[in-house]
């Protein structure tokens with residue numbers, strides 16, 4: 001079964017092995033989602049490089065453990081998972097809050113991070129006011145109350161019009177997340193600020209964003225890229241906040257190019 005218990009927390013994951021010497025990519029999901037958001041990306045990349053996807057704490061089928069009190073709780077789990085698999089060096093792909101978790105692991109253990117792909121994320125996302133008002137609504141009325149608004153941020157009008165079944169499924173994924181995991185992670189994002197540490201990122205970094213991302217818009221993601229020495233910035237056309245679902249082929253092309261640009265011969269030991 002695709003479960004592992006580390007540090008008292010059972011994490012749901014899927015590991016797709018590959019031959020060769022390419023370092024594994026570990027994918028970290030966003031708020032209100034689970035590892036199914038990577039299905040198409042994993043299908044496209046399977047066999048080319050090792051791929052690890054997992055449900056972060058309090059999401060999907062993973063435990064919440066002692067709760068989500070800060071981004072560090074998510075970083076603890078990622079750190080433990082990387083150790084569990086015996087990975088020496090990894091490429092981290094973090095979506096939205098997942099990008100903050102990736103930045104957090106780089107702060108903690110830069111020697112383990114070969115490269116960062118930061119998708120639709122930032123050094124600071126939203127304001128205390130915006131997160132507090134979302135938390136208040138969700139505490140009172142549940143995730144259902146914000147679901148239609150979140151769908152407008154996650155996906156473009158074209159996706160809404162052209163893929164109604166996928167939209168309904170993704171909305172179900174959001175509304176079925178456990179409330180404590182969702183609210184705890186909202187608070188963690190509210191309190192996180194990676195502005196200073198972003199200036200010290202010293203590994204190859206690709207910042208990528210959907211052109212119609214309503215949560216971390218292109219200008220915000222560009223400002224993250226501007227903080228990180230040497231970071232590349234790319235915009236994906238016709239995508240909202242979750243390009244891995246909306247434009248997986250375009251995203252995979254960027255991933256392939258990024259991995260190919262990394263130092264050859266790196267392995268996961």
Ligand SMILES: O=C(O)CC1=CCC(=O)O1
Nearest residue numbers: 030031096097098150215
């Ligand atoms: O669900 C949203 O509003 C978008 C988002 C913000 C942080 C995150 O992980 O997703």
